[in-house]
Amino acid sequence: MRFLKFAVLIFSFLIFFSSCNQADNKSKIGILFGTYEAARWDLEKNYLEEKINELGGELITKITEGDELEQFAQATELIESGVDVLIIIAVNGNTAGSIVREAHSKGIKVIAYDKLIQNSEIDFFITFSGERAGELMAEYSINKIPEGNYVLMYGDRTDDNAIKIHNGIKTILQPLIDAKNINIIYEGYTDQWATENATFYTNKIIEFSDTEIDVIIATFNSVTYGAKAAVKKQGLENNILVIGHDPDLEVCQDILNGKEVLAVHKTVKNIAYKTAEIAIQLATNKTIQTTDEIYNGRMDVPSIILDPVVVNKNNIETIIFEEGFINKKDVLNYKPAI
Structure with a gap:
């Protein structure tokens, strides 16, 4: 009987540590919103979160309303928290390259979302045409x-x-x-x-x-x-x-x-779901298949370009x-x- 109790105790510990390990292995995806004023952004955040959760990840959101300095501070916070991938809707596409460099210095991959970040080595870009x-x-x-x-x-x-x-x-x-x-x-x-x-x-x-x-x-x-x-x-x-x-x-x-x-x-569910899939692929070091590239002044950035509809x-x-x-x-x- 004592042996049985001991075995049950060991089994319980194994389940506990296994669940902790699974939680630790969740891909952490950070997103920076440069604005949240338009109605589309809240819906897109929800779709992103839904798909990332479905794929076994976690979304952490930061929002500013057009403040470049605040966005950089928020980026630093996400980077220091240890996110695996950073999605950026830049306040200013000409200056957000500093965020990209900071993320890359910590081994974090970066997706530019619907707004190209110029003169930087972003890992992926997704947008509408x-x-x-x-x-x-x-x-x-x-x-x-x-x-x-x-x-x-x-x-x-x-x-x-x-x-x-x-x-x-x-x-x-x-x-x-x-x-x-x-x-x-x-x-x-x-x-x-x-x-x-x-x-x-x-x-x-x-x-x-x-x-x-x-x-x-x-x-x-x-x-x-x-x-x-x-x-x-x-x-x-x-x-x-x-x-x-x-x-x-x-x-x-x-x-x-x-x-x-x-x-x-711009069909927001489409772009949000595709971005979530790309983020998890980058976080898990999987190859992303795309034939599109957009030059940002520094490199040809692998991209997905979606068509808007009337x-x-x-x-x-x-x-x-x-x-x-x-x-x-x-x-x-x-x-x-x-």
Whole structure:
């Protein structure tokens, strides 16, 4: 009997230490959010956490709102905690290379998420095709107004996405510009993608332009709403087509009501799940198969580039509501600001 009790005790200890060892062997994945303002980020965090947990890992999250110094401090904290992989949504893609170097000095691999980190040896990059998003915006514009005066308002110049969107727009518009069908009155970048900056720039463009504006391609909701506010203030909302939306409550309501509006969507579940899989593969030293590479000023970074999709009345149920990006009841009950 004493031997049996001793055997049970030993067996219990073995189970305990085995479970501790399994917990210690969990891949620890850190993520740095450079902003958390847009609705997509909370959903993406949840999808990342869900998939990483499913694959036997653990996600540790740090968030800042556009503060580079705070993001670096948060990165240092995650690095010192011993994460295996660091996912970075950089505040500034031009300066976040210092975080990459610090992580690599501790043997930690780095994924740049949806925003390229320039001049650094990042291990992987995953994003949506900014070029394709820009092409979709330009195609929609010329289908509506194939000739006229255009204003092109891009995002923040430190964000590689803004540059890629610029390139996609110009790919479609340039032949029409060369043929003198489209005249570019103004094009430029919008600091921090900020709505107030977009409003200010649009007011000045309208004020100082000696020709009527037909189209403003504003490339993202924060810029689009800023441009729209200025256009409305000038009493020109029926004269100028302003496009460049991601799907939000107002845009989705317009789509359900049959209004003609362009919404270009990045399917967040897709990018989050793929990023989780890549993070676990890097953490466990597995080979990642990809044929895409993007040059960041220092190296050709192994990459996965996903295509955005246009949301319309035929696909909004599956692409937006079933994904959980926006709740349909919230859309139906939404009352736009007057």
